Amino acid sequence: MESITMEQSSLSLDLSVGSHWLSHQPMKTERNSNAITSGESKSKEVVNLRAELNRMNEENERLSEMLQNMYEKYSALRSQMMDIRSESGSEGGSAAPEPEPEPEKKRKRHNFKTQNEIVSNAMDQSISSDECLKPIKNDQIKSKITKVYVQTNPSDTSLIVKDGYQWRKYGQKVTRDNPCPRAYFRCSFAPTCQVKKKVQRSAENQSIVEVTYEGEHTHNAPTSQSDTPKAKNNVVANFVPVSKPVTDEHIINIKKKPHLDFDLSASPPAQLQYQLVEQMASSLTKDPGFTAALASAISGKILSFSPN
DNA sequence: CGACTTTGACCGGCGC
């Protein structure tokens, strides 16, 4: 519940950040075209910007209401599901225990690809609305291999991804299909934890970092939101799971994403809520109307600022 | 001094 309101506020924050950004742009243009623009045109521009800001705020409110409605519907469906489960007894219990992690064996390359395809398909399926009520089933698949794409500062060449767990780097390799090195990490939070992750920048867009998690954590929760002690100094990104591979529309800029106070791996409801929020965000970004409106608003604003 | 990173060497799977 809390997380939803937080996410809603994040939406507000994102849009308001955009408005903030837009509201600051005229200063630049003012400086650039100081010699040719009169005071009247400036004030006219400010009025236009304020009107635009108001429109965006209204849009923001509408989106927040939509999100609220979606969450209410979700809550209703979820309570129905809980009722059905409690009626049907302990069979297929609601709070499914974390599956025992299989001991990691030497992976074969062809197995890796096959599992990846499975995960990709499962993730595609998870987008559909009814599948959002079956996170446990998907988690069982994801627990083997999960891919995450993170947007980072392109100028930062480090491969540290802040995901809350403690990782120990054990190797780095330049692969054939990507000039950027791939870093190999092992979970160092618990000695028995066999989870590994690979981190590599995308060859096409080096601001995007591809993180592949293999295995499942045997411990409950990371103790902090930081990486290893050294990593604290050069953290580049929080992680944002996305459902599809590397297309820009599926990558969420983590710099605008607020810190999540709950622990994703700690409690199933929190995890469920987080997944729901991700799916909502995914639905919004997939909505052609939403993206088109956003794109036209931004492009219109950019065009209105251009000197010509 | 312990924990961590770096980096070259090594290993095993795969294709030719």
Added chain:
DNA sequence: GCGCCGGTCAAAGTCG
């Protein structure tokens, strides 16, 4: 069998 490639090891170096 050989070479390529991805993944892992482990010694040396670094840092707090």
